Amino acid sequence: MADFTIRSPLSDLEWENYDNFRWEVLRKPLELSHIPLKDNLEDISFHFMGIDGDANIVSCGRVHLNNSSEAQIRYMGVDSKFRRMRLGSAMINKLEAEALLLGAKKVILNAREEAIKFYKSLGLSLIHISEPTRRTPIS
Numbered sequence: 395m396a397d398f399t400i401r402s403p404l405s406d407l408e409w410e411n412y413d414n415f416r417w418e419v420l421r422k423p424l425e426l427s428h429i430p431l432k433d434n435l436e437d438i439s440f441h442f443m444g445i446d447g448d449a450n451i452v453s454c455g456r457v458h459l460n461n462s463s464e465a466q467i468r469y470m471g472v473d474s475k476f477r478r479m480r481l482g483s484a485m486i487n488k489l490e491a492e493a494l495l496l497g498a499k500k501v502i503l504n505a506r507e508e509a510i511k512f513y514k515s516l517g518l519s520l521i522h523i524s525e526p527t528r529r530t531p532i533s
Contacts, residue, residue, distance in 0.1 A: 398453075400485060413432075420454075435468075439457065442489065451473075455488070457490075464499070464501075465492075465501045467501060468504070470503065
């Protein structure tokens, strides 16, 4: 893996940059609005970002507990220019380690179709596939 650091945002500016990165990588490609970007679990979640040697955010991810034994990874993303550099694997390792520290015995996540191959390459199991939501234009 290239020179990357994975840590939580520390300042208001880093939080703002983290939120903007999350939108750019996860919502913008789906043509979704910047608002609402956050859900009701933001404040009880643990957020991490990958930072390159030039202090640019290049990945993001979040983990929270669903109950005392189950954690969920959400909002996992890697900048397209930094994929296939083991950064995604490092992010998953960090998020899983945090889940274990929180007492989780099981970690779940949802994945877009294009990410399933990546998660399978890490040895994760596919449990359920649902049909994607189709967007219908509002007239």
